[in-house]
Amino acid sequence: MGCFARVETNGGAFEQVNLLYGENPNKAVRQFTKFFNEAGIQTHMLDRGLNGLRMYPVPADVRKLMYKVKKAQGVDITRIFCGLNEVRNIIPSIKYALAAGMIPQATLCITFSPVHTVEYYAAIANQLIEAGAPEICLKDMAGIGRPGMLGQLTRTIKEKHPEVIIQYHGHSGPGLSMASILEVCENGADIIDVAMEPLSWGKVHSDVISVQAMLKDKGFQVPEINMKAYMKARSMTQEFIDDFLGYFMDATNKHMSSLLLTCGLPGGMMGSMMADLKGVHAGINMILRSKNKPKLTLDDLLVMLFEEVEYVWPKLGYPPLVTPFSQYVKNVALMNIMSQVKEEPRWSMIDNNTWDMILGKSGKLPGALAPEIIELAKEKGLQFTDEDPQTNFPDQLDAYRAEMKENGWESGEDDEELFELAMHDRQYRDYKSGVAKKRFEEELQRAKDAALASKGFSEEEVRKFKRSKAEPITALEKGRVIWEIDVESASLAPSVGKVYNPEETFCYISTPWGTHDKMLANFKGRIIEVCAKQGSIVNKGDVLAYIERTDLAS
Template identity: 85%
Template structure:
C-alpha cells in the first residue's frame, strides 16, 4: 500500500472559478454539516481572496460569514484554509504592512487554520513577510508556487524559490496550477525535487481542469510525494474548475494509495444543496462557458476562472470592432475569430512583458494589454498605445521582479515616457495606514469589532466597506440581481408582458382595502416616491396608505416578508377597493 493522500475541498474556489459570487452566509452554514458528513476531507477552503469582497457587495458582514462557516469544520477537526495574495492581501492591489500583519491575527481568531500565500510573480520578498506574520499569529503558512509553462519556469526555477520559502519558515508548499497548464511530467519532477531536499515539507497540489491535464498532473504529483490534493464536487466540478473528488479518489485508490472513503449519501445531499444555491440566485452570475473544458487554454495559458470576464470584455468590444471593419470595407469578425485573435495576442505579449505567471492580478494585466493591442491593430494603429497604470507598475518592478527579461521594445517605451525602473522591496512603496483607518472608524462611530476585525475590513476593502455600512452595497446588489433575472427571461425569448406575468405568478398581490388615493410612504406627513423594485418588506411594514374620500388614512400592510417585483399604481393615483397596488415575492432576506 502506498502513502496516504488527503483531500481538500476548495469550496470557495469552486464558486470563484464558476461565476461572480459566493454563497451567502446562511447558505454556507447550511452546507457545512454535509461537507463534514461526507467524511473524506481533511481540509476545506473556507475564505480568502474575493470571498470577503463578495460578502460586502451583498451588504453582508464578511467577518460573520468567516466565523460561522469555519466553526463547523473547527468543531469536526477539519482544517480550514484561506487564499491570500501576499503583498495584495485579499484584494487586487498592494496592502500596507500593518494591514497585512493584522489580517493574520484576525483570520486566526475567526477560526482559519492555514493561509495559502501566493504572489503572482513568485516574488519571495512579497511572500516571506506573510510567512512570518502568519507564524506570529498562530496560523500555518502555506507558501505557494504559481505554476505556468514557459522557457523560464523550469523545475530549477521553482525549487530555488521553494528553498527560500521553506528556509523562511513555511512548513508547507502549494503547487498552484491556476490555469491547469502545468505539464504533468514537469509537476512530478518538481514535487520529487522538493521532497528529496525537504522530506518533512507538506506539498499540496491545486490544479484547475480547464485544458484537461489535471488528472494526469494529480497522478504524477502523488507518485512523486505530494500529500494533499485540492478537489471539487458536483455540480461545480470539472469545466474551468477542479476535478471531482469521486474521480480523484477512484484513480488514486486503483493505484494503491490510501485515500478516505466518501459518504455518498452525504455527497448527493451536498450536491443537491449546492444546486439549490445555484437555482436560488448564484446561477444568474455563472458564465455557461465555465462549465466546459477547452484545450485552447493551453495556447494562451490564461486561468479558466478568467474566461467569464474575458468573454464579457470581448462581447463588449465585438460590435465596435466590426463597426470599424465595416467602415474600412473589411470582413467582420465572428466572436470566435476575435477570441483566437486575443489568444494569439496574449501569446505574443506575454514573453515581451517578462513572463509574469498568469494569475490574479497579473493575468488581468496581460489580458488587458492584449485586448487593447487587438483593438489598436484593428484600427490600423500600433501596439502598446494603451497600457494602464497598474500594468506599468508591474513592468517597472513596483510589484516585484519579473521572472523573465522585458523586451527591448517595452524598455524603450518606458524610457520614452520618462518612467524609471525599480528593484527594491515592493512593500516600501506602500506605507502603513492602519491608524488612519482607525481614526475613520472613530469619526464615524463604527465599532472596530472583536480582534479589530471590522477595522481590518475597512483597511483591506475601504470602498466596499463604506458602501456596506451605508446600505448602498445591498441596494446595488438587489438591483443587479433583478436585472440578471430579467435578462435571463429575455434570453429565453419572453416579451416584456410575458416577463411581467412570470414575475406575478411567483409573487402575491398587495391590494387596496378601500377606495381612495394611494400614498406610497411610511410617514403620511412627508409624501415620497413609490418603492423601487427589489425593496424588501417585513410582515410588520407599512407598504402604503389609502387616503379615503371621507378623510381617513388606511394602512396597507405587507403581512409577510418579501421583495417588490412590480409596482402597479402611481403616487396619488385614484384606486378602487381590490385594485392591485404592487406584487411582492415572498422570500428571505438576500443578505
C-alpha cells in the first residue's frame, strides 16, 4: 500500500488470541514480522507495563525475558503503557527495551477528568523521556480526549523535547478522532495510528484514506496510497471476518455513539461489555418481575451502566479507563446495578483485582478515593500501600523452567516457549494439550449455528444449509458403527466441532462376518453433524456424519 511507516504485529490481545485458537504465537510473530522487516516497515507491539502482555501483573524476570524474545522475533518498537500512568510501572520496561535493542515508546493514557490536565500529562512525559524514552504515544483509547487539550499537550511536549517522536493513537467511538488527529498534527505530532476497512471506524480507528485526504489538504507531507493494494488487503480482511472472526464480533463494534463521551469506556472492551450485559439481562428482569417492577430493555441497561460508570469512576480515584482498569470500573458499575435491582447497597460486590487497584497494589491512583471507599476498606481490614508495585510479584522463571522440564517441553528458540508459558500459563497449557483448539472449533460451530438461527431459519433449514457446505462420510460396508475418540470415551460419538486429519481413524464398522473395518477421514475437516449413533446398524452407503472440509480453505 506504500503508506505505512509502522504496523502493529503483536502484543497482549494478539498472542492470547493465537493461544485460544490453538496456534503457536511465537511462530505467528516470527512469520508476520519477517515480511515487514524485509520491506523496511517497523514492527510495533503493545506492553502493558506491570502486566506485560496479560491482564494481571507479571514478575520482573518474565518482563525482562519478553524483550529478549521479542527483539529476536523481529519486533522493533514496544508501546509501554500503564493504565494508571504510574511511572514506576513504565520505567522498568523502558530499561528492558533499551537493553534488548528495542525502541521504547512510553505512553500517556489519555482520558478526560478534572485531574487529567495538560500539566499532569506533561510532567509524566518529562519523567519518561528522562528515563530514556525516545518516543511518546498519546493513547486516547476511548477517543474522549478533547482535541484542543490534545493539541496543547502535543505542543507542550514538543517545545521542551523537539527531538522526541510523538505518535497519536485515538479511537473513533465518540466521534472526536478526526478533529483530534488534525489538532495533534498541527501541533507537531509525527505519526498517526489508523485502521482500514472493513475494520476501521466504529469503535476502532479512523480510516487511512480519510486521514490521508484530510492531512494532504492541509499541506502535510503524507505518502500516497496504492489503492489496488488497499482493495486487496481489504478483501483479504473481509475473507478472514467471513471465515470465523465475524462470528465473535458484536455488531455494535461498528457503531459510533456520543454516549461514550459520558462514560469514557474504551472501544476495545465494548464487545465484551455487551456480552456481559446480555449475560445479566435476563437475570435482572427476572428479579424485577418478582418485585412487580417493569422490565428493562438492553438499551435501558446500557444507559444505566454508562451512568453508573460515570458515578463510580471518580469515587475510585479516576483511573484511566484502559485495560485492565476499565474492566475493573465496569465490573463494579455492573455489580452496583445488580445490587440496586436487588435493593441492596452499592459496593456490595467488589472483586479482588479491583481491591488491589484501590489499595495501591497496582500503583498510585491519579485522584483521591471517596471517603466511603476508604471506610469500606477499613471495615474489611484491608491495608493500603504505596510500595513499588513490582515488589508484590517475585521472580518465577525458575518454576516455569522446572514445569517445562517435567513435561518434556522444549524452551524454544531464544527461550520463546518458556516465555509464552510464563506470560500466559493457563492458555499455553491448553494450547499444548490440544484443549484450546478443540474448544475453539466447538465454539465456532456453535456461533455459526446461532448466526443461522438468528436469521429465522428453521432447524431443518439450518441442517440443509450446513450439509450443503459439507461432505458426507458414508459407510463402506453393512454393519454396526463403533465410534472411537479415546479409551475413556470410546462409547461416545464424536462431538460437533471435532477436527479430523486425513489419516486419522474416523470410526469402525463391525461387520456380520466378524471383521472391524477401519474408516479413515480421508481429508481434513470438522464435524458439523453426526447421523449414526454408537452401535447403530447401517447399510453400505448410509451417511455416518457430515464434515466441513478445512483443507480446501487453507
